[in-house]
Amino acid sequence: MSVTAAKGFRAAGIAAGIKESGNPDLALVVNDGPRAAAAGVFTSNRVKAAPVLWSEQVLKGGQVTAVVLNSGGANACTGPQGFQDTHATAERVAATLGLNAGEVAVASTGLIGVTLPMDKLLPGVDTAAGALSAHGGEKAAIAIKTTDSVHKTAVAEGEGWAVGGMAKGAGMLAPGLATMLVVLTTDADVPAADLDRALRDATRLTFDRVDSDGCMSTNDTVLLLASGAAGVTPAYAEFADAVRTVCDDLARQLIGDAEGASKDIRIEVVGAAGEDDAVEVGRSIARNNLLKCAIHGEDPNWGRVLSAIGTTSAVFEPDQLNVAINGVWVCKNGSVGEDRDLVDMRYREVKITADLAAGSASAVIWANDLTADYVHENSAYSS
Amino acid sequence: MSVTAAKGFRAAGIAAGIKESGNPDLALVVNDGPRAAAAGVFTSNRVKAAPVLWSEQVLKGGQVTAVVLNSGGANACTGPQGFQDTHATAERVAATLGLNAGEVAVASTGLIGVTLPMDKLLPGVDTAAGALSAHGGEKAAIAIKTTDSVHKTAVAEGEGWAVGGMAKGAGMLAPGLATMLVVLTTDADVPAADLDRALRDATRLTFDRVDSDGCMSTNDTVLLLASGAAGVTPAYAEFADAVRTVCDDLARQLIGDAEGASKDIRIEVVGAAGEDDAVEVGRSIARNNLLKCAIHGEDPNWGRVLSAIGTTSAVFEPDQLNVAINGVWVCKNGSVGEDRDLVDMRYREVKITADLAAGSASAVIWANDLTADYVHENSAYSS
Numbered sequence: 001m002s003v004t005a006a007k008g009f010r011a012a013g014i015a016a017g018i019k020e021s022g023n024p025d026l027a028l029v030v031n032d033g034p035r036a037a038a039a040g041v042f043t044s045n046r047v048k049a050a051p052v053l054w055s056e057q058v059l060k061g062g063q064v065t066a067v068v069l070n071s072g073g074a075n076a077c078t079g080p081q082g083f084q085d086t087h088a089t090a091e092r093v094a095a096t097l098g099l100n101a102g103e104v105a106v107a108s109t110g111l112i113g114v115t116l117p118m119d120k121l122l123p124g125v126d127t128a129a130g131a132l133s134a135h136g137g138e139k140a141a142i143a144i145k146t147t148d149s150v151h152k153t154a155v156a157e158g159e160g161w162a163v164g165g166m167a168k169g170a171g172m173l174a175p176g177l178a179t180m181l182v183v184l185t186t187d188a189d190v191p192a193a194d195l196d197r198a199l200r201d202a203t204r205l206t207f208d209r210v211d212s213d214g215c216m217s218t219n220d221t222v223l224l225l226a227s228g229a230a231g232v233t234p235a236y237a238e239f240a241d242a243v244r245t246v247c248d249d250l251a252r253q254l255i256g257d258a259e260g261a262s263k264d265i266r267i268e269v270v271g272a273a274g275e276d277d278a279v280e281v282g283r284s285i286a287r288n289n290l291l292k293c294a295i296h297g298e299d300p301n302w303g304r305v306l307s308a309i310g311t312t313s314a315v316f317e318p319d320q321l322n323v324a325i326n327g328v329w330v331c332k333n334g335s336v337g338e339d340r341d342l343v344d345m346r347y348r349e350v351k352i353t354a355d356l357a358a359g360s361a362s363a364v365i366w367a368n369d370l371t372a373d374y375v376h377e378n379s380a381y382s383s
Numbered sequence: 384m385s386v387t388a389a390k391g392f393r394a395a396g397i398a399a400g401i402k403e404s405g406n407p408d409l410a411l412v413v414n415d416g417p418r419a420a421a422a423g424v425f426t427s428n429r430v431k432a433a434p435v436l437w438s439e440q441v442l443k444g445g446q447v448t449a450v451v452l453n454s455g456g457a458n459a460c461t462g463p464q465g466f467q468d469t470h471a472t473a474e475r476v477a478a479t480l481g482l483n484a485g486e487v488a489v490a491s492t493g494l495i496g497v498t499l500p501m502d503k504l505l506p507g508v509d510t511a512a513g514a515l516s517a518h519g520g521e522k523a524a525i526a527i528k529t530t531d532s533v534h535k536t537a538v539a540e541g542e543g544w545a546v547g548g549m550a551k552g553a554g555m556l557a558p559g560l561a562t563m564l565v566v567l568t569t570d571a572d573v574p575a576a577d578l579d580r581a582l583r584d585a586t587r588l589t590f591d592r593v594d595s596d597g598c599m600s601t602n603d604t605v606l607l608l609a610s611g612a613a614g615v616t617p618a619y620a621e622f623a624d625a626v627r628t629v630c631d632d633l634a635r636q637l638i639g640d641a642e643g644a645s646k647d648i649r650i651e652v653v654g655a656a657g658e659d660d661a662v663e664v665g666r667s668i669a670r671n672n673l674l675k676c677a678i679h680g681e682d683p684n685w686g687r688v689l690s691a692i693g694t695t696s697a698v699f700e701p702d703q704l705n706v707a708i709n710g711v712w713v714c715k716n717g718s719v720g721e722d723r724d725l726v727d728m729r730y731r732e733v734k735i736t737a738d739l740a741a742g743s744a745s746a747v748i749w750a751n752d753l754t755a756d757y758v759h760e761n762s763a764y765s766s
Contacts, residue, residue: 047693047701047717077689079702079718112686113719214597215673215687216694289672289753290598290761297762303495304598306460310430311599318430319462334430335462336496370672372755378673379680 002137002153003029005164006187008227011136013143016124018072018110018117024143025072026121028128029183030097031065035228038064039196040105041203043220049076050086051106052219058090058105062192064225065103067183068093068128069144070121071168073110076218085116092122096129107181107221109146109168141166144181147377149257154249156242161188161230163242167250180207180254182222184246188239189228198240199224206247209279210366211286212258213374222247255366260374263295265367267352271322273359277314281354282365284308292370298345300325305354306334315358322355385520385536386412388547389570391610394519396526399507401455401493401500407526408455409504411511412566413480414448418611421447422579423488424586426603432459433469434489435602441473441488445575447608448486450566451476451511452527453504454551456493459601468499475505479512490564490604492529492551524549527564530760532640537632539625544571544613546625550633563590563637565605567629571622572611581623582607589630592662592748594669595641596757605630638749643757646678648750650735654705656742660697664737665748667691675753681728683708688737689717698741705738 004011009031016026031038040059042052058064068089075082086106094101108116131139141151148168155164169180184199203222224243234242255264267285272278285291288308294301302323309321323331328343330336350369387394394412401408414421423442425435441447451472458465469489477484491499514522524534531551538547552563567582586605607626617625638647650668655661668674671691677684685706692704706714711726713719733752 045690045693046695046699047689047704074686077686077714077718079716082718112684112690113714115719213672215671216690218686218690218693288598289596289757293758293761296758299762301495303457303460303601306430307428307495307599307601310428310601312429316429321430331460331496333462335460335465336498370758372758374672375676375679375753375755375758378676379682 001155001164002141002166003164003183003185004134004137005155006162006185006227008032008187008229009185010132010134011140012128012131012133013139014124014128014131017120018070025070026124026128027069027140027143028132029067029140030132031225031227033227035189035226036063036065036103037190037192037195037226038062038223039192039199040221040223041199043217045216045218047218049074049108049219050078050082051075051108052221053083054086055105055107055221058102061102063103064105065099066093066097067105067107067223068125069107069181071109071144071146073108073114073116074112074219075108075116076112078115081115085118088118089121089125092125096126105223109144109181109219112218137166144168147259152250152253154246156245158234158238158242161186161232161234163246165246165250167254169254180220182250184224184243186226187230188226189231189233190226190239194236195224195226198243201240202244202247206244206251209364210251210255211283212255212368214287255368258368259377260371261368262371263350263369264348265295265350265352265369267365267367268362269354269356270362271355271357271359272361273315275361275363278361278363280312281309281314281356282363284312285352285354286365286367289370295350296369296371300330300340300343300345302331305352306331309354314356316356320357322357324353326351384538384547385524385549386547386566386568387517387520388538389545389568389610391415391570391612392568393515393517394523395511395514395516396522397507397511397514400503401453408453409507409511410452410523410526411515412450412523413515414608414610416610418572418609419446419448419486420573420575420578420609421445421606422575422582423604423606424582426600428599428601430601432457432491432602433461433465434458434491435604436466437469437473438488438490438604441485444485446486447488448482449476449480450488450490450606451508452490452564454492454527454529456491456497456499457495457602458491458499459495461498464498468501471501472504472508475508479509488606492527492564492602495601520549527551530642535633535636537629539628541617541621541625543615544569544617546629548629548633550637552637563603565633567607569609570613571609572614572616573609573622577619578607578609581626584623585627585630589627589634593634593638594666594748594750595638597670638751641751642760643754644751645754646733646752647731648678648733648735648752650748650750651745652737652739653745654738654740654742655744656698658744658746661744661746663695664692664697664739665746667695668735668737669748669750672753678733679752679754683713683723683726683728685714688735689714692737697739699739703740705740707736709734
């Protein structure tokens with residue numbers, strides 16, 4: 001499965017010694033062709049990590065033959081040295097595999113503001129190149145984990161072709177994009193422009209609608225590589241649907257493994273005047289710390305939903321708002337609705353429906369609860 | 384001290400039985416004149432509590448003779464019944480004290496979405512009226528507490544006149560305004576227009592720059608009442624300075640008592656192209672959950688400061704950003720600066736300086752760390 005579910009790809013995941021723990025920390029994904037079309041989307045944070053700056057340039061050519069990813073260090077806010085390190089990493093991959101460095105994407109994840117141990121990383125590239133395998137997708141997915149408790153892979157199959165992918169991400173998850181590294185591969189023969197369109201359409205509705213903690217990363221990278229090895233060019237709609245299915249699956253896995261979370265919160269905003277309104281309201285609800293705490297405590301505190309909606313510029317009248325939690329309309333017309341004691345919150349997934357009563361647009365945002373474990377994990381991360 | 388530091392005011396704080404705990408929950412502040420000039424600022428949340436809707440109307444007349452405040456229930460999202468309850472409360476105060484209900488402001492705080500127990504509140508108004516005293520300011524300050532661990536009062540004295548005040552607020556603290564009820568009084572003889580100007584100038588730089596948890600309340604109310612009992616009209620600048628001093632003092636007390644907080648974080652943004660940029664950046668830093676967790680863990684994780692700055696629209700270049708934590712410039716030119724091990728974070732107050740290197744404007748925002756205690760307190764609040 002993972003990035004080697006599609007034909008024409010090899011992958012590896014090894015321990016280069018970047019992480020002090022000795023856990024796997026370097027992944028390599030190689031596209032053996034015959035095509036090397038690619039598309040990518042990156043964080044909209046204006047403070048971008050060196051590998052993001054590098055890979056954005058690489059993707060402009062629409063060709064990617066290899067992706068090298070490391071955990072154990074984000075290589076963000078590392079100045080000119082950081083960029084040189086990313087460049088050297090791509091060059092090493094190119095030299096080892098006989099590729100053009102300008103077609104090697106680089107992604108990093110881990111602590112911001114620390115330079116990478118290149119004396120370990122570069123030899124690690126050679127080791128990873130030697131370990132490349134058409135069954136290496138799983139190991140690659142494991143090597144990109146940071147605080148993830150499980151590795152994340154997904155696959156969608158067409159007739160004679162497939163889209164597979166791996167993702168990592170557990171904290172600093174917020175729109176534009178959620179903090180994540182994602183590599184998707186397909187053996188379908190799809191030109192770069194269509195890959196780009198399918199990837200943007202998919203991420204807009206999946207990774208961009210995940211908000212674990214409102215914190216936007218410096219390193220988000222989502223890549224889609226096509227080998228053409230299946231010798232099939234599916235209809236665009238069919239292909240885009242498969243990409244979206246895999247993105248949706250991986251995004252849901254990210255939320256399900258968010259740092260310290262005990263609840264996954266599905267926020268559906270309906271009755272909005274437009275999709276932008278629905279997304280703005282959904283994100284405002286998703287980022288309300290007080291509500292996130294209440295959900296953790298299995299408390300259907302709909303007042304906190306309304307106070308979050310009230311901070312937005314969406315079209316609505318306060319006395320027409322309706323809110324349901326797990327199907328119980330605890331708030332009707334901006335005031336007390338059905339008995340809150342009817343709300344059953346024992347399960348991990350919690351559904352909040354916010355009806356703005358202002359139109360027919362809607363959007364779904366996924367979030368998590370806020371827990372003491374999140375605080376613990378993030379107050380100790382860099383030490 | 385408190386609201387009775389200024390001459391011409393009486394106050395009371397009693398237990399009306401609104402809170403199940405039996406703790407004080409009803410405060411009354413009366414202006415005995417000879418003047419009754421007043422100004423108020425209210426939450427900018429579009430979902431406003433009934434007492435906010437009522438008091439906004441009252442303040443339009445620029446005259447307030449009494450303020451009645453209850454804890455134990457916010458009377459927000461309570462529909463037409465909630466507004467009727469607020470109206471009835473003002474009427475009861477007016478009837479008991481022989482005042483005009485249109486000059487009685489009402490403020491409430493507590494859980495959203497629950498109607499007030501009027502059978503307890505209205506008799507409580509009578510009890511409070513009977514307990515009014517020129518020394519009742521302290522008791523009034525105690526009666527408006529919710530999750531506050533201490534009551535908050537402040538005073539500034541001019542020549543022959545004074546400004547005093549009380550505040551409550553511990554959670555749902557965010558700009559526009561921070562979740563709070565504040566009543567300020569003065570015996571200076573100041574017309575309503577000047578009160579309004581002084582209050583808006585002061586709150587913009589104090590309560591509006593406090594951000595405990597990014598959550599904007601439905602009930603924020605800050606009132607300034609002038610009795611004129613001192614028979615003195617100070618120079619405007621002198622008066623405005625006193626109002627700001629009291630607001631600053633109370634705002635600092637709010638941050639110092641924020642729910643679950645173990646650190647008070649003073650975020651100073653310097654080198655900004657304009658004050659709006661400085662405030663936008665300061666708030667983005669103040670609301671970054673990951674940074675708030677790091678500060679809790681005494682971890683000078685400046686990368687999280689940069690990732691927060693990167694989400695703003697302020698003028699800056701990523702490779703020119705500088706960040707100091709407690710005076711140590713851990714980030715220079717967007718990259719690694721002085722040794723982070725030099726940062727001493729043992730004390731409660733933590734200073735973050737973010738230099739945008741884009742101009743000469745600056746702003747200070749106060750925030751708190753994010754702790755397991757905050758999660759605990761807010762996952763159990765309504766149950």
